[in-house]
Amino acid sequence: MTSMTMVQALNAGLRRALEDDPKVLLMGEDIGPLGGVFRVTDGLQKDFGEDRVIDTPLAESGIVGTAVGLAMRGYRPVLEIQFDGFVYPAFDQIVTMVAKHHYRSGGITRMPIVIRIPYGGGIGAVEHHSESPEAYFAHTPGLRVLTPADAGQAYVTIQQAIASDDPVIYFEPKRRYWDRAEVDDVAPISGSPWSSRLVRAGDDVTLVAYGPMVRTCLEAAEAAAEDGVSCSVIDLRSLSPLDLGPVVDDVRRTGRCVVVHEAPVVLGLGAEVASVVTEQCFFHLEAPVRRVGGAYIPYPPNRFERHYLPDVDRVLEAIDEVTAT
Amino acid sequence: MTSMTMVQALNAGLRRALEDDPKVLLMGEDIGPLGGVFRVTDGLQKDFGEDRVIDTPLAESGIVGTAVGLAMRGYRPVLEIQFDGFVYPAFDQIVTMVAKHHYRSGGITRMPIVIRIPYGGGIGAVEHHSESPEAYFAHTPGLRVLTPADAGQAYVTIQQAIASDDPVIYFEPKRRYWDRAEVDDVAPISGSPWSSRLVRAGDDVTLVAYGPMVRTCLEAAEAAAEDGVSCSVIDLRSLSPLDLGPVVDDVRRTGRCVVVHEAPVVLGLGAEVASVVTEQCFFHLEAPVRRVGGAYIPYPPNRFERHYLPDVDRVLEAIDEVTAT
């Protein structure tokens, strides 16, 4: 076990993937000598060379589009999009080409591409640097979507994403980049990332979250416990496929569910979770599933973000509401 | 009243908008001498000139991006994206620029841009010509999203979209392009398009749909009536804002709700409708809201589409399910 920040864990995971498979390549803007603006690729170009850790021209569609060609040639490109707000120029290549290519080819051509995107707010950034666009991708058949909640998860799931023969959009919760955890960087990677994880067991309310909001929900659960309300916390981890079995099981016990994310509530992941949970727990629910998330506004200037982002208090408020009935 | 196809109604609506306001411009690929691949702009360049009906280079980001500049200059550009599957190269300009500009400018600069997109399947087209990407846009604050269900709606709402000072993504259900209806092309335009419409009143089940699926639901309601089940049909019409008040009112009476669209069910509009209806009708619902829509697969080759698209039988099956409890 080594204590690492999430940035270090990702760096270690990428390093191991580069070591394990010569077909793994990294591509992105400023990932070479600079090591990426968050230093996730620090030192990797030095150790693996410019042919495998590639500083690209400034063109996101170009990054994803050339990765499609590299994948056709048998490579496993791992792409960095510098910030969430800069993925949209590549949207066509992602949803039309990356997502559909295996299907369109009748299963002949695989697209083992990982697209890493630091996402979410809470770091006081300027605009276009704090968005949560995961619903666009989870709504797109053909893509897989993963997001780690902590350094340990990051170390393992980035390697699993790279090992997957399907394309994976890998959302990194940038506000948790500097959180430390003990990471087992020795044991072989095992388990499936395409499942949700119960990270805290409780009896009264099921809290569902992913990425940056897992920690927030754990803190809320802690606070609620002081008030005598016992909460489970489930980390979805995979947003496509969604593994709602554990959520359904838990809600059948608790009868109450709160789902939390940073993205706008309208058509956010919470809508899907609420719909499925309601379909499958209809006669167990004591209250409607409560969604906590972003308002229906563009991400605001950062001096507003503490009012925009879900926090412990807003989660507690939701817990109060679902337990009121 | 004049009998028109939806294509003719849109053409008449665009013509009236061009006549009424010299700032209205049309832009798109092949909208000039050809009149658009569906002939929606037939004859308009001849009558309004090349400066107002503009055949653009083949570049969707360019079409939307230049429209942003034209809007800043006080114009009201109405854009045609040739098919649903070709909107993605313009995704950045739409979600980053068009959607956010009024907000970013602190309310100074308006973006009265309409983006017309023929969408949906059912016409036996080749790939990329049958998609239903509306959820991407409805999840994006700053945009409004409209979709007409018939020629009469099309004639009115295209003009209302153009008159709106906000950007509107205007989805045209291409499989209904050739359906005829009586259109009142004389009366002044009135009413608000940002509301849903009860198009059939019933007592047992509330069917919710929009665009191409409104007709399908009306047909299903007809068939269900023969079996003694009375269905309301509500046309959402506006997907942003969503006006779910009438749906909630209706479901509080019927206790049962089925929502239908062509797009994948996962994170489709049905998820939002189901979530809100459940939140607001929790103690009135006799069964969970049932979602009918596309499978989690890319739009398949067209010989599969009758199995992919929701049809009367799948709606009836859903009606059976919600009335079984």
Place this chain on the structure above:
Amino acid sequence: MTEDVVQLLSPDGERHDHPDYPLDCDHERLRALYRDIALTRRLDVESTALQRTGELGLWCPVLGQEGAQVGAGHAMRATDFGFTSYREVGIFQVRDVDPVDLLHLYRGVTHASWDPHQVGLGIFTIVIGSHALHAVGYAMGIQRDGADEAVLACFGDGATSTGDVHEAMVFAAAFAAPVVFFVQNNQWAISVPVARQSRAPLATRAAGYGIPAVQIDGNDVLASLAVTRAALDRAREGGGPTFIEAVTYRRGPHTTSDDPTRYRDQAEVEHWVALDPLDRLVRHMEIVGAWDAGFAASIDAEADALGERLRDAIRGMSDPDPMTMFDHVYAEPHAQVEADRQALADHLASDVAGAVETR
């Protein structure tokens, strides 16, 4: 800025030499070129007919562009790889893509039916311009493999306006990727003339990226062969990308759904009929003695057989098993797809679905 238009074969069948593009073309090769153009042309006619009778949903005619395409196809080595749009029927012909596979697509049975690795052609792309990037990426893979291969990236004049084609040229230049951009400037993007895409010749675009460019007579199969071959050789030798503009013309409609009378004069079409790529090849073969009636008859017979095979394969072809539409969405199992697959199976087995036929 660009050299003059390269032409090795004039419309009357006369052969010119070009200092930069020497070409030795024996009778066998001439016959092979003839055969590929003639069969492409027949496929075009047969497919249009099948579309007219409702057996196909759509067809994209290629009439007039076969010379450019067949020449470029012949320039490729077996190990080279090509990326095309829907239009490059002549290249599919040269690379031995089964035309029935192509028609499956237009019948709506599959999205693609050939194995790219077997024929050396990516499945084609309808979203204009996007495959230019795939071509460059594939070429970057060749580089990393140290392989003696090159990539041909085909697109139209309209595509040159897209951001993706630009980014493809930026990446190709940045990494000196072994790729040849082969643009068929057929003067039209559906109803929009090339002048709307560019006021300068398309070939002049390349210099700004540091990419050499050549303009060729796109109705001259020999110019296409010689220039494309030279460019692919250069790419394989590490010389980086080349940009070729083949100046040609789309004599048919954009697709079978199009009505070109709305936007262009028949006189323009007539002008290009006189420059037909097949006619000039035949004249040349006559001049050099590579033409004889028996050969022509054998190709006609082959074309007839092709037509018959297509009609037999496509007419009344049954629809695919609905359950197969869930195949290959992912390479590894995905719970949502499996759930949806099961739901359709249940639906098909149910009474309601049984009622489909009667309702």
Place this chain on the structure above:
Amino acid sequence: MTEDVVQLLSPDGERHDHPDYPLDCDHERLRALYRDIALTRRLDVESTALQRTGELGLWCPVLGQEGAQVGAGHAMRATDFGFTSYREVGIFQVRDVDPVDLLHLYRGVTHASWDPHQVGLGIFTIVIGSHALHAVGYAMGIQRDGADEAVLACFGDGATSTGDVHEAMVFAAAFAAPVVFFVQNNQWAISVPVARQSRAPLATRAAGYGIPAVQIDGNDVLASLAVTRAALDRAREGGGPTFIEAVTYRRGPHTTSDDPTRYRDQAEVEHWVALDPLDRLVRHMEIVGAWDAGFAASIDAEADALGERLRDAIRGMSDPDPMTMFDHVYAEPHAQVEADRQALADHLASDVAGAVETR
């Protein structure tokens, strides 16, 4: 392909004439140029300091590029309109954008704080390249209005790789829009050198669209002024777009978050220090007698006052009213935004939110 680099002022302050770009620059204009460069430079220093003390979240230094920017700004008529990225602080200075407004943005209080119509500058764009299209669209509007105006579109070397800049050039050429593309090639896009974006000089890109191009010494404020003015004049007169590459250098970090020691040598920076735009302007003013100690002192005083004003305005500035974050999402009322506004109001009024401070 492009003309040689246009330079009107050598690093030692000597004035050259250029046949195509005559420039009459009186002492008043020289002093105005000096003032704008000097104040831009002070704003840069003060903002960096405010960022270091945590008052701003970020700042994008402009050191070294002020000559190119201030020259271009002076070339614009009051009725011309500009589109910029975050980098063009010198142009904001010339167009009298209140620097406090600019800092609001970096403090995270607003996304933009000036009225574009008042200062003739669009709010700036961080998503690289996208505003080039807005500039072209705005220019198409000018055309349709028949107005005697032109547009300046500023972006960096990195931006030239984006699809949007390409499409902007395609549209500008197709419609002969009155727009001048003003590229500051500052040699770097964060850590990526311009050679990765292009192997050919950036100015050579333009010819392929049929757009004339000029390369200028971007550290020469007079060249920037003269060449940009000529291009804007040409645009206003219906001559269509021009492409200007200002060859310059970003001497500071990309932003205050950047660490350039990771990717470039200090020697490279030193080379460009010797080419400083302000130093050469001062030398020139000394030579022509436009320089005196009183003038210099007055600008210093103005700069000191600016610094004080910035510090006063920004330091400890209170946060905006949270409820205003719902304003202006739409121009017309939108039910969802109103509902969310109400929800926050309720939350802020509730006990739970009251507990924020104590928890």
